[in-house]
Structures are given as structure tokens and as C-alpha cells.
Amino acid sequence: MMKYYFILNPNARTGKGQKIWKDKLLPALRASRRPWKVFYTHFPGHCTQIVEQLTRPGGSPVTIVILGGDGTLNEAVNGIKDFSRVSLGYIPLGSSNDFSRGMEQKGADPAQTLHNILRKKHEVWLDYGVVKAPGTKEQRFIVSSGIGFDAYVTDDALHSPIKNVLNAFHLGKLTYAVISLKQLFRIRLQKASITVDGKTMDFKRFYFASSHNLPYEGGGFKFTPKASPCDGKLDICVIYNFFKGIIPVLLPTAFLGIHPIFHGVKILRGKDIHVSLERPYPVHTDGETYRPQTDIHIWCEAGKIHFIY
Ligand SMILES: Nc1ncnc2c1ncn2[C@@H]1O[C@H](COP(=O)(O)OP(=O)(O)OP(=O)(O)O)[C@@H](O)[C@H]1O
Numbered sequence: 001m002m003k004y005y006f007i008l009n010p011n012a013r014t015g016k017g018q019k020i021w022k023d024k025l026l027p028a029l030r031a032s033r034r035p036w037k038v039f040y041t042h043f044p045g046h047c048t049q050i051v052e053q054l055t056r057p058g059g060s061p062v063t064i065v066i067l068g069g070d071g072t073l074n075e076a077v078n079g080i081k082d083f084s085r086v087s088l089g090y091i092p093l094g095s096s097n098d099f100s101r102g103m104e105q106k107g108a109d110p111a112q113t114l115h116n117i118l119r120k121k122h123e124v125w126l127d128y129g130v131v132k133a134p135g136t137k138e139q140r141f142i143v144s145s146g147i148g149f150d151a152y153v154t155d156d157a158l159h160s161p162i163k164n165v166l167n168a169f170h171l172g173k174l175t176y177a178v179i180s181l182k183q184l185f186r187i188r189l190q191k192a193s194i195t196v197d198g199k200t201m202d203f204k205r206f207y208f209a210s211s212h213n214l215p216y217e218g219g220g221f222k223f224t225p226k227a228s229p230c231d232g233k234l235d236i237c238v239i240y241n242f243f244k245g246i247i248p249v250l251l252p253t254a255f256l257g258i259h260p261i262f263h264g265v266k267i268l269r270g271k272d273i274h275v276s277l278e279r280p281y282p283v284h285t286d287g288e289t290y291r292p293q294t295d296i297h298i299w300c301e302a303g304k305i306h307f308i309y
Pocket residue numbers: 009010011012013014041042043044045046067068069070071072073075093094095096097098287288
């Protein structure tokens with residue numbers, strides 16, 4: 001019988017995920033009488049290490065179920081060695097949950113999702129994206145990867161004390177708005193050249209380009225409303241040529257996915273993308289940031305992930 005491996009980030013949603021695991025999922029799993037094992041992640045990068053061990057070429061088929069947020073799911077996708085013998089399940093226990101929002105899994109009862117995974121209620125072969133910059137390791141993403149303003153905001157939100165200060169005053173929901181305004185003042189706009197499947201376009205006053213496997217990022221911004229994780233392509237949202245004062249008006253419209261009505265928003269689609277800048281901008285993959293880059297190559301790996309839900 002196929003063994004189920006669960007990987008739980010006990011810190012997801014600042015600890016609430018672990019409680020859901022203990023109270024709801026563990027009893028259901030015990031009652032299911034399936035062979036299973038759980039791993040707890042102890043540090044960033046740990047999930048990738050566990051998945052690497054479980055999916056080494058030559059082993060038997062495994063089902064790996066991730067219990068955490070988008071960051072833990074990203075780590076799992078980055079750890080898979082042999083896709084052909086892995087089935088992946090996901091029970092969203094994180095805070096932003098852009099993956100489950102895009103898969104229309106958001107709000108689903110965790111115990112019901114577990115039940116569906118054990119019964120393989122739905123099966124699909126998902127694409128994932130890859131980013132590569134000169135001299136760096138390839139980085140996979142399952143939701144989106146952006147370069148520019150969105151990555152500045154992500155990076156600031158991960159490291160800035162503003163989040164804790166606002167949380168102390170019960171104003172945590174304002175974190176992204178405050179950080180976005182701060183980064184808007186700071187960003188030095190520049191020209192960008194973007195090539196999609198061999199066709200090059202130039203953009204002046206460039207803010208960011210985010211390449212998407214699924215429609216949402218940043219906790220609900222529907223930057224690419226029509227992105228599909230099963231079409232073998234990525235949708236790219238490019239924001240450019242706006243006066244800075246317009247951005248606080250533009251960004252809220254992205255929650256509804258109606259921002260493409262503005263000049264200065266371009267939605268592109270393709271398999272192979274190059275972004276080239278004059279000065280480095282930071283990059284994020286599924287909300288985790290790494291050092292600023294001037295040239296990145298992004299591409300889509302089609303239908304590699306056997307996903308059950
Ligand atoms: N034991 C741990 N201690 C600290 N950080 C951890 C631990 N285990 C995993 N992490 C890191 O925490 C990061 C965020 O976790 P995760 O995405 O699961 O939850 P979240 O932040 O609540 O949700 P979301 O990413 O959807 O906002 C992961 O990228 C992972 O690297």
C-alpha cells in the first residue's frame with residue numbers, strides 16, 4: 001500500500017496550523033488506517049531537504065502531503081528529485097494561501113481536503129515555473145515569481161519591523177499598504193526589456209513583471225486573472241509608465257483583477273521569458289526573495305506535478 005508522508009510547518013499561520021493538525025487531521029488520519037508518517041520542519045529549507053530524501057530516483061512511489069503555507073509548498077516543489085514517482089497533496093494552513101486561492105481550494109475544510117487526498121478525488125498534472133539568473137541556482141515556483149516593486153514589497157514585509165509594530169496595535173492588515181507606500185517612494189524606476197517566446201518589448205518607467213502559474217500573489221492580488229496551471233504557459237503581468245501617485249489607485253483594482261483596463265498594465269503569455277534591466281531589482285519566487293538581479297530567465301515546465309486534492 002502506498003505510504004503517505006505528511007510534512008508540517010509548525011510555524012505556519014503563526015502556529016495555528018499545528019493546532020488544526022492535532023485537533024482535526026490526526027484523528028481523521030488514524031481512523032483511515034493508511035500507512036503514514038509525519039515530519040515537522042525545524043528551519044527554513046528543511047522541507048526541501050525532506051522532500052529530496054523522499055524522492056530520490058530509484059525509490060518506490062510516494063504521496064507527499066504538505067501542511068503549511070505557500071512558502072512550504074514552494075520548498076516542497078524545489079525538493080522533488082524524481083517527479084515520475086511523486087503524488088503531491090496540499091492542505092493549506094498558511095497565512096496568504098495564494099496557491100489554494102488560485103486552485104479554488106481556499107476555505108475548504110482541512111479534514112475534507114485530507115479525505116479527498118486519501119481518496120484521490122481530483123487528480124491533475126500541474127506546471128511549475130523556473131527562474132535562473134547568471135551565477136545562481138535554478139529556483140522553482142508554483143504560484144508566481146516577480147522582479148521589481150512586488151519583490152521589494154515582499155522582501156520588506158519579510159524583514160521589516162513595521163509588521164510587528166502594526167500587529168501590536170492590531171493594525172496588521174495595514175502592513176502591506178504601509179510597506180507598499182514606503183517602497184513606492186524609494187523605487188528608482190528604469191527601462192526594462194522583456195522577451196516572451198522570442199518577441200521583445202521595451203517598457204519605460206518599469207515597476208515590476210510577475211510571471212504566474214496561478215492568478216494570485218501577495219495574499220489576493222489577482223495580477224493575471226486568466227493564468228492556468230495546466231496550459232504549459234506562464235501569464236506575465238507588467239506594470240510600467242504610471243506616475244507614482246497612480247499606483248495606490250491601481251493596486252486595489254488588482255484585487256478584483258480589473259487592472260488590465262489601465263494603460264500601463266500589460267498581460268503577456270508564453271513559455272520562455274527573459275527580463276533585462278539596466279540596474280538590479282530584487283526577485284521573489286512564491287513570496288521568498290533573493291538577491292537583486294539585472295537579467296533573469298524564466299520558463300515553464302509543463303505538466304510535471306501529479307497533484308491530488
Ligand atoms: N520551524 C520553522 N521555523 C521557522 N521557519 C520555518 C520553520 N519551518 C518552515 N519555516 C519557513 O517558514 C516559511 C513560511 O511558512 P509557510 O509558507 O508554511 O507559512 P505562512 O508564512 O504562514 O504562509 P504563507 O507563505 O502562505 O503566507 C517557509 O518558507 C519556511 O521556510
